[in-house]
Amino acid sequence: MTPSYLELVCPAGTPASLRAAIDAGADTVYCGFRNCTNARNYPGLNFDQDELVEGIAYAHERGRKVLVAINTFPRAGDEKPWHQAVDNAAEARADAIILADIGVLDYATRHQPSMRRHLSVQASAANALSIAFYRDHFDVKRVVLPRVLSVEDVAALIKETGMETEVFAFGSVGPMSEGRCFLSSYMTGLSPTSEGVCAPASHVAYKEDGDCIKSCLGCVTLNKFSKGEPAPYPTPCKGRYVTHGQASYLFEEPIGLNAIDILPQLKAAGVTALKIEGRQRSRAYVAEVVGAFRKALDGLAQGNTESSTNDLKNIAEGGRETFGAYKKGWR
Amino acid sequence: MKKTTTKTKKAASRLTLGPLFFHWPAEKRRDFYFRIADEADIDSVYLGEVVCSKREPFFEDFLPAVTARLRAAGKEVVFSTLALVTSEREMKAILRRVEEGFLIEANDVACLQALKDKPHVIGPFINVFNESSRDFLIRNKAKRIVLPVEIPAASIKTVAGGSKVETEVMVFGRQPLSVAMRCYHARSHGLNKDSCQFVCGQNPDGLQTQTVDGQQILTVNGTQTMSHGYAVLLEELASLQKMGVTHFRLSPQDIDMVETARLYRAVLNKTCAPDEAEIKLKTLTADVPFVNGFLHGREGLAWVQGT
Amino acid sequence: MQQNHLPTPLARAAMRVIPASVLQRMIDALMRGMRQSHPRLFSNLERLDAAVVRIEPSDLPHNFTLAFGHGETSLTVTSSKDSVCSARLKGKLAALLDLLEGRIDGDMMFFSRSIEITGDTSVMVALRNTIDREEINLLDDVTALFGPFARPARHVASLIDKVGQRMKERIQEINEERSPDAQPAKAECDAMRAEVQALKTRLAKLEVRRQRTEVSSQ
Structure with missing residues (x-):
């Protein structure tokens, strides 16, 4: 079962980005509330209820969809904000909610049964049995697959489960199993899993060190780079570490994921939707990336399987691109 | 001798030995467990490979003897599964263990689907941060829940306190901080996971990394990234007991684990003061720093002195 | 445009x-x-x-x-x-x-x-x-400062940008035509500079007229 149409799912950190994504040709936009219920809880970012209602109206008037990510893990004894977020998304008539925590999935299944549920990448469901578990218990309709699978793995999973899948097409490489990475909280005390912030800006510092710039997270030095050298995000997995007497990007290089040249393969694998990452990035990024993918997908729909030339390299992390785990040998 | 008394003392705290994260030679691994069976005051032992399925075949032949010896010594044996399951082969291996009748520690949600209605342990790699996820998993036949290493005391109080089942917390050892598909151990040698030559076997306590400023923060173990510091929650044992935590996990390191278990047991039994045990533990752990930040709601690498 | x-x-x-x-x-x-x-x-x-x-x-x-x-x-x-x-x-x-x-x-x-x-x-x-x-x-906000003269100011700004752009292109052309170290024709550059200067003056005058209008309307 190969879907004839690849849905383009795009990020919006702000209402302005939501409009930019839709104007640039997004089929679907995903966003989150302005609190710890979503995994991009950065200052000045995200939507309040009124903004969400307006954003959904803007999308629906144009026949597009809006998904709401409620994809962090509630703190014990303080689950109300997550339950409220589920109810608010339903009230705003979002097209689906993206969830990760088993408790939140359980709440949504019982209290908002008609609200379509997607499984977030934060749930780290990378195999057929896990996917079946979430489908059987929470009637999950779509799974966002972790960024650790090859195209062959993706195809096999879809064949075995028959589930709708959404895969990352552009953004970070994310080498760790998401939703279960405690590296950033080990250095800062703030958690990506429960507070929605990886490498919180409050703990990031850039210091001049002679001719170099040093990036620090909490009290840990992540990297030192000379002027003009490409800089990665200041996350622990993109730091330089010394092993066997040599400093290297032990986990991942400063490089961005871009699957624009393997869209025909992803389509053939049976993927339903392509996800662009970057709710923390600007609307200029959103417009540029969404525009490029819209063009490539329209070309593909007309049977043009030639890889389109793309100019997204500059906008990618570190100014370089990779197919990440999609190509065997990455691991 | 000790087993008979634990039945009558219903609320007695249990000491457990978590799964070995490191790739030790099979004989060393076997002898380690034999000694645990013969000498260690430990109630439950978790066997099984959590980090990398490529390592699994090495220990397979020794598993029956080790299991038998541990059970003969009155210890509960639990089989821990992989933290990240992706291949068909890995899923089949889990199904086989379930059929063999082992009590399973599920570290990937895949296991829950495979286990259906069989009682099981929820491992620390399945996120249980709150009471709703706890309650769902209990309804799904979890008989014990091992909490994730990141969870702070305030949450443990709620999750363990109101639980109808046993709660386990890791109180000693390098904290597992992330799992991945990519093998960083291999990468550090210029290899990849498929051509790894099992270089992770060269570092029985993990591969030490340093930041470009020479700080020791992270340790690499195959596809797993761990804290450099050993988590040491001796000072906190009494308050964890009060919160309702029933099981206390020691994670195997390449040090004298029998002696480590003895120190923890003494503090649990209140026959040794925690600060005294800490000093003795220091003599076993060389220059590896102690950490306990996560429990105190701080950055994990912090060391908060006992109050 | x-x-x-x-x-x-x-x-x-x-x-x-x-x-x-x-x-x-x-x-x-x-x-x-x-x-x-x-x-x-x-x-x-x-x-x-x-x-x-x-x-x-x-x-x-x-x-x-x-x-x-x-x-x-x-x-x-x-x-x-x-x-x-x-x-x-x-x-x-x-x-x-x-x-x-x-x-x-x-x-x-x-x-x-x-x-x-x-x-x-x-x-x-x-x-x-x-x-x-x-x-x-920002152009909207800057030209809005010119009040009733916003449209002419915008027009002038646009002209300046166009001349500047032309100058850049011309310099590039010249550089491509000649050896890389040769300078663009001085006369040509001077002419363009003069044009930019004139436009800037027009813009400054608009600003003065705006201020005058503001004063007289108070």
């Missing part, structure tokens, strides 16, 4: 020669205007934690201090590099204007190192995200 953003060469040229005190008056007027055209931006900025950001355009003699949070927002011209601030943002004026108008992605500029951030990064992230929520067009 109508020019749709503020021509950077013009802004840079103007700010290079204008004394700080005059620039400050212009900025005050611009901020008053923007407060009217983007009320939400200002209320969002004022909702943030109080912070001071120093903006250092590397190709200008001036620095700017942006203070926001706790119910206030102000932008002042400074020359000192040592005043206390929460964070510093360094880069070419063109890059900074692109950032302000949301034409270009801040992370990308950071990756490529065309802007530099030091100090409290959370302050910069909050500011960047708050500004990015608004669709700002």
Whole structure:
């Protein structure tokens, strides 16, 4: 079962980005509330209820969809904000909610049964049995697959489960199993899993060190780079570490994921939707990336399987691109 | 001798030995467990490979003897599964263990689907941060829940306190901080996971990394990234007991684990003061720093002195 | 085609020669205007934690201090590099204007190192995200300062940009035609410079007429 149409799912950190994504040709936009219920809880970012209602109206008037990510893990004894977020998304008539925590999935299944549920990448469901578990218990309709699978793995999973899948097409490489990475909280005390912030800006510092710039997270030095050298995000997995007497990007290089040249393969694998990452990035990024993918997908729909030339390299992390785990040998 | 008394003392705290994260030679691994069976005051032992399925075949032949010896010594044996399951082969291996009748520690949600209605342990790699996820998993036949290493005391109080089942917390050892598909151990040698030559076997306590400023923060173990510091929650044992935590996990390191278990047991039994045990533990752990930040709601690498 | 953003060469040229005190008056007027055209931006900025950001355009003699949070927002011209601030943002004026108008992605500029951030990064992230929520067009806000003369001012600005663009292209052409180290024809450059100068004068006159109208209407 190969879907004839690849849905383009795009990020919006702000209402302005939501409009930019839709104007640039997004089929679907995903966003989150302005609190710890979503995994991009950065200052000045995200939507309040009124903004969400307006954003959904803007999308629906144009026949597009809006998904709401409620994809962090509630703190014990303080689950109300997550339950409220589920109810608010339903009230705003979002097209689906993206969830990760088993408790939140359980709440949504019982209290908002008609609200379509997607499984977030934060749930780290990378195999057929896990996917079946979430489908059987929470009637999950779509799974966002972790960024650790090859195209062959993706195809096999879809064949075995028959589930709708959404895969990352552009953004970070994310080498760790998401939703279960405690590296950033080990250095800062703030958690990506429960507070929605990886490498919180409050703990990031850039210091001049002679001719170099040093990036620090909490009290840990992540990297030192000379002027003009490409800089990665200041996350622990993109730091330089010394092993066997040599400093290297032990986990991942400063490089961005871009699957624009393997869209025909992803389509053939049976993927339903392509996800662009970057709710923390600007609307200029959103417009540029969404525009490029819209063009490539329209070309593909007309049977043009030639890889389109793309100019997204500059906008990618570190100014370089990779197919990440999609190509065997990455691991 | 000790087993008979634990039945009558219903609320007695249990000491457990978590799964070995490191790739030790099979004989060393076997002898380690034999000694645990013969000498260690430990109630439950978790066997099984959590980090990398490529390592699994090495220990397979020794598993029956080790299991038998541990059970003969009155210890509960639990089989821990992989933290990240992706291949068909890995899923089949889990199904086989379930059929063999082992009590399973599920570290990937895949296991829950495979286990259906069989009682099981929820491992620390399945996120249980709150009471709703706890309650769902209990309804799904979890008989014990091992909490994730990141969870702070305030949450443990709620999750363990109101639980109808046993709660386990890791109180000693390098904290597992992330799992991945990519093998960083291999990468550090210029290899990849498929051509790894099992270089992770060269570092029985993990591969030490340093930041470009020479700080020791992270340790690499195959596809797993761990804290450099050993988590040491001796000072906190009494308050964890009060919160309702029933099981206390020691994670195997390449040090004298029998002696480590003895120190923890003494503090649990209140026959040794925690600060005294800490000093003795220091003599076993060389220059590896102690950490306990996560429990105190701080950055994990912090060391908060006992109050 | 109508020019749709503020021509950077013009802004840079103007700010290079204008004394700080005059620039400050212009900025005050611009901020008053923007407060009217983007009320939400200002209320969002004022909702943030109080912070001071120093903006250092590397190709200008001036620095700017942006203070926001706790119910206030102000932008002042400074020359000192040592005043206390929460964070510093360094880069070419063109890059900074692109950032302000949301034409270009801040992370990308950071990756490529065309802007530099030091100090409290959370302050910069909050500011960047708050500004990015608004669709700002600085040319609209600047030309709005010209009141009834907004349209002619916009036209002049657009002409300056076009001439500047032509000059750039011509220089490139000449460089390609000749050996790489040869200079463009001096006469040609002088002519273009003169044209730009004339346009700038026209713009300045419009500004004076606007001020006069303002005075007479008070």
